[in-house]
Amino acid sequence: MEETIFTVNNVWMMICTALVFLMHLGFSLLEIGLTRQKNTINILFKNVFIISIGLILYALVGFNLMYPGSFIAGVIPDYFFDLFGLASPENGLTAEYADGGYTYWTDFLFQGMFAATAATIVSGAVAERVKLGAFMIFTIIYVGIVYPIAGSWKWGAGWLDELGFYDFAGSTLVHSVGGWAALVAVYLLGARIGKFKKDGSIGVIPGHNLPFATAGVLILWLGWFGFNGGSVLSADPGATSKVLVTTCMAAAAGGLSAFLVSLFKYKQYDLSMFLNGILGGLVGITAGADVMSVTDSIVIGFIAGALIVLGVALVDKMKLDDPVGAIAVHLINGIWGTLAVGIFGDLAGWSQFGVQLLGVVAIGAFCLTTSFAIIYTLKKTVGIRVSKEEEQEGLDIHEHGMDAYPDFRLNQH
């Protein structure tokens, strides 16, 4: 391959890496926006912790675990093949490494940015009541071990890949992996005080800064240019430009449909649903962004947006408290996006649908059991929930000894 094209490809992949990094800012802003002022520092702390520890863990364990080269019993990545630390293979910095798409180092950093995302998703769901230390331990185990193993089954050329399972940029491998753990965590943690009242009604705990939440979602949308665009794994002109189009179409359709469905259902123009709908569309298109037509992507986004409104209501109905809608966005639409590959686009067909379903179930079972084991153990040992007093007065003042907006005083709910 021509050296120039290799360079161009690699530059594009590094830009995408930077865009995926930016998503961590998007997640942070969205999460603080949709929660209360008194827990802002705690949430920001969690988010900077996740990206920092996520990258280190990915260098020490994750990358080699996710792309193992061989498997024990076909399922467990060959742990001892090349564990601990990074070392570029001989051809790692040449066009030979990945068909001229990128270098070894770009490969590592791009995938590393993805890895931390799985824990960020959980962070939103457990916000405002989780004990920081317990959450950190969970993050280390989940990002360090669970995420790479699940990913290796497909992206590491594991058994799901051999069966023909298709997940372009991670509707299942990133978003559902985070979503399943969010579901388990929310279940084991219990609802925030005031979310479900004694009389059975659902309490409203409004977010404190919708401008932040909006900025977060738009930054996430921008980040998705890298998340999906980079998953082409080269700067192939046709593929990258098409992926960006399908990604944006699904995002736009998801937002519009969530707003329309919620308008129809609740007779109100609900910004937070619009925002969640955009994210739902993005998660929904992620599994098949490169195989969908423009029409397919709009339909997928539209259904994703409706699923958000119904999903958020369903989660509430099940007495699960998910402050940012992570379960509806990442789990429900992660599943939807993955299945959609068998329904729409170039790969559509019953056998493909079957394999997609198998992938959803297999990854789901793995993530449910592992996250349950981790969080349940934490619950029984160090505890996963802050005290009642701390929850009511705010995690910021108790865990961090300060206010997010010390010179700015309004009622702090």
Next chain:
Amino acid sequence: MKKIEAIIRKSKFVEVKDALHEIEVNFFSYWDVTGVGNEKEGHVYRGVSYSTSDIQRRFLSIVVSDAFLDRTIDVLLKTAFTGQVGDGKIFVSDIIETYRIRTKETGSESLK
């Protein structure tokens, strides 16, 4: 008519509000305040430890008819209590007159 002003812990607010509703004290105003008191809170900011007597509390302003005074005070004393330093204070004062703007009612009638 009396005005009851109570400064309570934020963590006790929901309990107090629910208890007040139970005795049919349905209307009151509240806001967050910062006060200075005997209690000291230790904090660390960027490596510097400091203690401050500036404490955040919630301020409730409740106007009731005389018949409601005792039970309102009882509820506040009971539900805002933890036994630790910093549970807060209650002040009671007389109210000369009250008007409900919509109906022009005055006195106890306007408090219902």
